[in-house]
Amino acid sequence: MLLFFCHSGRSAEEIRTFNMRGFVNIIWNFSRGGINMKQSLAIGTALLLIAVALILAGCITKQEPEWDVTSDGFLSYRMPVLDSDLDPLPESLEKTDNYTLCKVVYKSRGADIEGLIRIPENRSGKQVPGIVLLPGATVTKEGEQGLARYLCDIGYASIAIDQRNLGGINMEGDLRMFLNGEEPTQHKMVYDALSAAEVLRRHPEIDPDRILYLGESNGGRFAITGCALDERARGVVAISTCGYGIDALVTLGRMKDPEVIRFYRSVDPDTYLDDISPRTFVMIHSLNDPVIPYSSAQQTYIKIGESKSLHIIEAEGHGYNASMNPFLEVELARVFS
CATH class of the missing domain: 1.20.5 (Single alpha-helices involved in coiled-coils or other helix-helix interfaces)
Incomplete structure (x- = not known):
């Protein structure tokens, strides 16, 4: 023994x-x-x-693996995701009467992830809600600051991160890694998002119990999965995004290998929708999105449990734009109330 x-x-x-x-x-x-x-x-x-x-x-416990994918294709990571001995130290970049902007670098699955933390000036002394911002593919943390500034103006702190490969994915490469027993990059990108939430929770000015994930395009997919894994999160806002619909492909017989199916389900946001309900799930999409058709967003939306809402904008384009602001203001006020 x-x-x-x-x-x-x-x-x-x-x-x-x-x-x-x-x-x-x-x-x-x-x-x-x-x-x-x-x-x-x-x-x-x-x-x-x-x-x-x-x-x-309670001294003998069965340790869960740090990274795992169940037989049904559900990704899991051991929480918490940050080493308490390695708290990242923010570097102040700007401080005005309205906000503070800091740069932070944190360790995540063997990589240094850079983020920008923007915190509104808080004269009440109360902690403010925090939002994990995950940009679309090729978009940097600096490129996400237009949305971060708007969120700051209405009272919310945020961390925008430079995702691995700037949010780009190599599906075939990740599949090969998975079949070889290696941790795919897309899984690590979910972990990066979870770690970003922990960075916010450890900031003294941010309420650790009022954290939400918000992602655009590919970042929206990681936001959905991250929210599902992070049981403390209040919900998710997914802009210009959708799932992959892997289960439909399996039903049609277009995907048969069990290990291949397990991988594709693990990276499909649709796999995790039930794990978010009854928390808040908000989708915002352009009716004339040239990258991800509105019909694809609808296919994901109908699978979501309550509480959910889908907001449509008429403006053509992909990703965040100012016409989404009224929906964001109402939904964020509701989820953080």
Whole structure:
């Protein structure tokens, strides 16, 4: 029997080594006759009692894997996602009468992720809600500041991040990685979003219980998945985005390999819709979106449980524009009330 003991100051590897050595010593003493039957019975009883006590105390726990995908294709990560000993230190860039802008760099799955944190001037002294901003493909954190400025003007803090590959994805490359047992980049991008939420939660001016994900285009897909995995999040706003509809392809027989299906379901936002309800789910889409057709957004929307809303704008274009502001103001006030 191997026992894993709680011991402050010991790493997981040290604990495993410690327990293995103890086990080997017991076997060695048995082989040399150094432990008789009466002693072995006493030792076995004592170890059993210790194990029971540790279990009751919560010191022996079954550790979930850091990264996992279930047989049904559900991605999961162990939370929390930031090492408490490695809190990122914001670098102040601008401070005005209306806002503070800081740059932050945090570690996430082997990468340094850069973000811009914008916080409104808060004269009430109360913590403000925070929003994780995930730009569309090729859009930088600086390119997301138009939306960040508007959110700041109506009272919300935000962190906009430079996503890996600037939000671009390589579906075939990620599939190969997954089939080889490696963690795909798209999964890491979800983790980056979860980490960004933790950065906000640790900021003293931001309310850790009022966090929301907001993404545009490809960033909207990661926002949906991130919100589903982050049970503390209030909800998600998805602009100019949709799911991939993998389950429909499987039903039509166009995808049959179980491992391939498992991968594609893990990166399809549609897989996670039920895990967001009853939290708030808002979609905003242009009726004349030239990149992601409105009909594709509708297909995702009909699968969402309550509470949900879909807002349509007439202006042609893809991604955020100012005509969406009235919908954002109303929906954010509702979710953070």
